[in-house]
Amino acid sequence: MNGNRGASTFKAAVWIFIIGSLIYGASKTFLPVFSYYMVKLDAKNESKMAHMYNDATMKKRILEKARSWSIPLNEEDVVISRGNEEITVEVQYTQVISLDFVDGYDWVIPVDIIATSPIRENSDVLR
Secondary structure, three states, X not given: OOXXXXXXXXXXXXXXXXXXXXXXXHHHHHHHHHHHHHHHHHHHHHXXXXXXXXXXXXXXXXHHHHHHOOOOOOHHHEEEEXXXXXXXXXXXXXXXXXXXXXXXXXXXXXXXXXXXXXXXXXXXXXX
């Protein structure tokens, strides 16, 4: 025997635990972060297309896209403000990430997305 008496297996177990914890944490946070960026992109794209849709249609489209990304969004969470030259789409919601291994700890993340774009000239196409 080399005299380590199990030190190498303990070190391996610690590293496996650390790597496993990192993978678990990344798997719990990746989907909500990815969903956030997708809803942010969708809000920005909808604000760019403001000349084609009225506010109710835009809100409906944003809610449908958020549902497809499993975002807990209600109708009152989406606020659309039109000015003379620009439109602002504001999306607010709360994302909850449940970390089961820490006594059922819930990580609550308030999300506020604001997308502003100029309104194009040909705004007579509103649907």
